[in-house]
Amino acid sequence: MPTAGGDAHSQAEERLAAVDARYTSKRKALVEVFIRSKRPMTLPEVIAANASLAQSSVYRNLATLEAAGVIHRIVTSDDHARFELAEAISGHHHHHLICSMCGSIEDFTLHPRVESAVAREFAGVAERRGFTTNAHQMDLIGRCAECATAE
Amino acid sequence: MPTAGGDAHSQAEERLAAVDARYTSKRKALVEVFIRSKRPMTLPEVIAANASLAQSSVYRNLATLEAAGVIHRIVTSDDHARFELAEAISGHHHHHLICSMCGSIEDFTLHPRVESAVAREFAGVAERRGFTTNAHQMDLIGRCAECATAE
DNA sequence: TTTACTGCAAAGGGTTTGCAACATG
């Protein structure tokens, strides 16, 4: 099931094609930034990673890639939204440690046993409520190691 | 542990006092709006529920109440943030069904067994990463019954 | 050549903030 890192680009191309969008060099460069990154990134971080990307185009391309299911957007109370490769692309189901002080986000995973127990529960709830579910988010909110000592 | 609905006000007063803030009539009215509401509310909804509340004061008071641990803020990709009573006040540990089309939010709960299995996992992860954890969020993203049929 | 994409600059809009009047202890 997990997708090898290498064909994230071809996956992206396919998914874009399914939405009648092109996999342009700018979009490729954008996806490349996320492949290289180990954690969700804000827009300034994306542009810092590749200065040839224009702000408005990045926002537009992230929206397009999100609609195509290539990119996932994470919104916290931090100023900037953060973006990462969608799980279907990264092949890496995970959760987030979100620092409520500095807004940084790290990934972590759960034991498969707990993960599937939760998934079953979620499916039951969704069905009972007539809710069509795409995804869940299961994140830890707190203070990262740095911020905990900083204070 | 769960707090009876009735003393949400006194809890709020205590927590505000701990932060050297007053429990003014406006703040009381604001908390009252949340006590009466069954789901997280946006700012326009709060003001619609009590027109005597001024926008900027509500934002400021929500920030104060959030800092005091009385109110919890939920940010989604919807335009407005949503607010609800903090679990310590409502005494009601729950999760959210978030509609990615209309932004509406409903509450739901999990079986205590699954809930505590997840809590244990989270605690372990937090410890290993040096993360000081206050809370977790475990929400379902999808389409509410209305939006699913609407399309 | 037709349609999608890009980038600049400007607009949009939820949230925050300055400040003067007010209430509270």
Added chain:
DNA sequence: CATGTTGCAAACCCTTTGCAGTAAA
């Protein structure tokens, strides 16, 4: 009285959008 709160209006700033030029099918 001294300090915290309120409300209006203006400022903020992340994000979106208009538009003219450019690349791709």
